[in-house]
Amino acid sequence: MTSFPASAIVAEAIFGGFVALTVAGALLAALATRILRSVCGLAVCSLGLAGLYTFLHSPFLGLMQILIYIGAVCVTIVFAIMLAETEESAGRESRRRRLAWGGTALAVSGCVFWGVARLGWDGVRAAPASRATDGSVGAIGVSLLTTHGLAFELISLVLLVAILGALLVARTGRH
Amino acid sequence: MTALPFHDQPRVYFLVAAFLLAVGIFGLIRRRTLVGMLIGGELMMAGASLNVMVWNRFTAPDPAVGQVLVLFLMGLAAAEVAILLSIIIAVYRNYRSIKAGVLDEMKG
Missing domain, CATH: 1.20.5 (Single alpha-helices involved in coiled-coils or other helix-helix interfaces)
Structure with a gap:
């Protein structure tokens, strides 16, 4: 144990911050109406993921996540946005159609989330007897x-x- | 299990990974432009990478294997983005739009 008394609470708070960054970034990426905000959401989500990788004992991958996703992928998408007209105008689509597609997307993703989350929640995991490296x-x-x-x-x-x-x-x- | 701090419980990470996958699928279905759909796909890849890393941290006998696998996943995601963006540029040049609904003819 470390000698600093509140270190566990600080670590929990930082971990919660990274989880919140990941979730908020993903929501922004999927729900923002302007496509540039969506790219910013992807960048924020990548930043949170990098923190989560660091908590999973691999800070190297966290750095790679920042370097590749924020530094390469997001910048490339921004270039493509500048070269092509990408605004999603909702005016042409009827309201009923929009609601139907949104409902379908919500139902499918909700089912996937429920199933995968249950698998992860209930799965039996045994820690390895020894680590090779x-x-x-x-x-x-x-x-x-x-x-x-x-x-x-x-x-x-x-x-x-x-x-x-x-x-x-x-x-x-x-x- | 409950005595462990949250960042040592695999369940929290699994929930976040499942959430990323679900949000990616939502974006993929809901978005009307190719760039928006590409971002949804990237979110799904990120969820898969996080899932691999959780298994690597908590159950793998050799922790280097999962990290190498996720590195390869990142490389594949970068290659995918490069290809898709070039396709998007080509589509925009021909149709003056990158809405998925506009692409209704093929020639080959």
Whole structure:
């Protein structure tokens, strides 16, 4: 135990803050009417997730989450928004249709949430008898270069093909 | 179980992951533009990553495996975003709109 008396409460408060950030960001991303606010919601959600990863004993992944999601994914989406007209105008859709789609989406996502949450809540989980590694950055690096070497190379190939494909697709139809 | 602090209970994380998945599905169904649907898909990927990390933290014999898996997931999500955004740009160039309802013809 640590000597600082309120450290447990402080840790709980920080954890609650990260959970709230994640939930609020996800809600903002799904419900905002302007698409730029939705992207900001995704960024806030990623920030909260990075905190949750840190609480799950992997601060390296938290940093990667910030770097990749906020630094790369959100910025790229903002670029696409600037290049294309993305405002969702609700005027053309009739009110009944909008309500029907919203109800369908709410029902489907509610069912999924209920089912998955129940699975997670009731599942039997046994802690492992012993840990092979400590899960540090060094252990990740060693396993990337030994056990998961082939997957590492394949993922770099996927990224290369994705970049080339993106360039090719965005180039067609250009005058 | 109740004596543990919240950040050492897997249930809290599972609830958050399920919530992210559900919100992503909601956004995917509800949004009318391609960018909005892409954001919904990203939320679902984030929920899946969080789920993998929870299993990795609480039950995996080797904690490095789950982290490597989530790193690969992030790489795949980035590649997916790159491809999808280029498709969105191409669609906008042809239709002058990226609403999903406008895309009603195919040519190949």
